Amino acid sequence: MEALTNEINTNIHGKKQKVKTIFIGGGTPTALNMKQLRSLLELIDHKFDVANCEEYTIEGNPGDFEVEKVRLLKSYGVNRISLGVQVFDDQMLEELGRLHKVKDVYHTINLLQRNGFSNISIDLIYALPNQTVDQFQKSLEEAVSFDLPHYSTYALQIEPKTVFYQRHKKGKLHRPPQEAEVQMYEILKSTMRGNNINQYEISNFAKNGFESKHNLTYWNNEHYYGFGAGAHGYLPGRRTGNIRPLPAYNKKAMSDGKPILSIEEIGLKEMVEEEMFLGLRKLSGINQQHFRDKFGFSCDSLYGGAISSLVKKGWLAEQQGNYCLTDDGLLFGNEVFAEFLLEEEDLKLVR
Known part of the structure; x- marks a missing residue:
C-alpha cells in the first residue's frame, strides 16, 4: 500500500483527475483487510474524481466478502463487482487451486445484492483439464441462473511458470480436444443468446447497458493509467509495463515512485x-x-x-x-x- 501510494502520488499531481472508469483488480484486492482496503479507497478518492466516474469496479473472489467490506466499498462509490467464480464444480475449483467453493458464490452474490449491488459480473473458465462438454454446459446453466447483467468466459490458457504449465510439459495435463473446446464456445454463445445476454466481445456477454465500460476502453484503443505491481498503462505515444513480482515492485516504487519495467513507443x-x-x-x-x-x-x-x-x-x-x-x-x-x-x-x- 505504501509503494502504490508513492507511485500514484509521483505520477498524479494537482486537482483530482477526471476518469471515465476505475478498475481495481489484478490479484484479488478484496483479500486486503479492512484497514488496508479503506486506505486504498481513500487514496483513489483523493486522487481521482470518483463522484463523476461512470463505472467503478473491484475484482474479488467468492468468500472474500463480508458485510463490512461490502458496505465500505459502497460508501466509497464502487458500483460494480467482478467475481472470479471460474467454474461451478468444487472438485475442479480445487484442481485450479481456488480457495472458494460453489456455496460461497451463492452466499457472496446474495450478500452483494442485499447491500445494493446490482451490477455484478462473474468470470468463468472453460476447456479445463478433463472437463467434458456436458460438465461445462451444467456449469454455464448454473451461472446464468443467477440472471446477472454481465459474464466473462474464457478458454483456459496455459501460462509459463505455472503449475499447469509444468504438468502440461510432463504430459500430465489432459485438456479437452480442440473439437470439444469449439463445441463449448458454441454452447456458450447459444446459451447466452437464449437468456437475452448479448455477446459484445469475443469472451464477454452483457444485458443491454451493462457492457463493461472499462474493458471497452481497451478494445476501443483508448488511454488509461496503470498502477501497481505488473500493471500496464497506455498514455499518448507509449505503453508501459510495471515491475513484478511484488517485492521488486515495492523496492522501486518506494525509492522513486516509477517502478516501470518496460516502455513501448507507439507510433x-x-x-x-x-x-x-x-x-x-x-x-x-x-x-x-x-x-x-x-x-x-x-x-x-x-x-x-x-x-x-x-x-x-x-x-x-x-x-x-x-x-x-x-x-x-x-x-x-x-x-x-x-x-x-x-x-x-x-x-x-x-x-
Whole structure:
C-alpha cells in the first residue's frame, strides 16, 4: 500500500483527475483487510474524481466478502463487482487451486445484492483439464441462473511458470480436444443468446447497458493509467509495463515512485495495428468512418487486400459501415488479426 501510494502520488499531481472508469483488480484486492482496503479507497478518492466516474469496479473472489467490506466499498462509490467464480464444480475449483467453493458464490452474490449491488459480473473458465462438454454446459446453466447483467468466459490458457504449465510439459495435463473446446464456445454463445445476454466481445456477454465500460476502453484503443505491481498503462505515444513480482515492485516504487519495467513507443504503425486487433474483438467491429476520422485515411486504402481475402474466407463481414468478425471468424481470431500486421512501407502508400 505504501509503494502504490508513492507511485500514484509521483505520477498524479494537482486537482483530482477526471476518469471515465476505475478498475481495481489484478490479484484479488478484496483479500486486503479492512484497514488496508479503506486506505486504498481513500487514496483513489483523493486522487481521482470518483463522484463523476461512470463505472467503478473491484475484482474479488467468492468468500472474500463480508458485510463490512461490502458496505465500505459502497460508501466509497464502487458500483460494480467482478467475481472470479471460474467454474461451478468444487472438485475442479480445487484442481485450479481456488480457495472458494460453489456455496460461497451463492452466499457472496446474495450478500452483494442485499447491500445494493446490482451490477455484478462473474468470470468463468472453460476447456479445463478433463472437463467434458456436458460438465461445462451444467456449469454455464448454473451461472446464468443467477440472471446477472454481465459474464466473462474464457478458454483456459496455459501460462509459463505455472503449475499447469509444468504438468502440461510432463504430459500430465489432459485438456479437452480442440473439437470439444469449439463445441463449448458454441454452447456458450447459444446459451447466452437464449437468456437475452448479448455477446459484445469475443469472451464477454452483457444485458443491454451493462457492457463493461472499462474493458471497452481497451478494445476501443483508448488511454488509461496503470498502477501497481505488473500493471500496464497506455498514455499518448507509449505503453508501459510495471515491475513484478511484488517485492521488486515495492523496492522501486518506494525509492522513486516509477517502478516501470518496460516502455513501448507507439507510433502510427502500432496504433493502426492495435486499432484493428482490439477493435475486431468487439462484435460491433471496426467503424470505417471512425477509422478514417482518427487516422486520416480509410481501412480499405491500407488493408483492402486483407479485407477482401478474409471476406472471401467467410471470417470477416461488412455490416452497416463496420467490418466485423463472423461466427467462423470468432473461432479464428488470431489468424484474422495476423492479417493486419504492417510494414512501415505500407503506411507510406496512404500518407
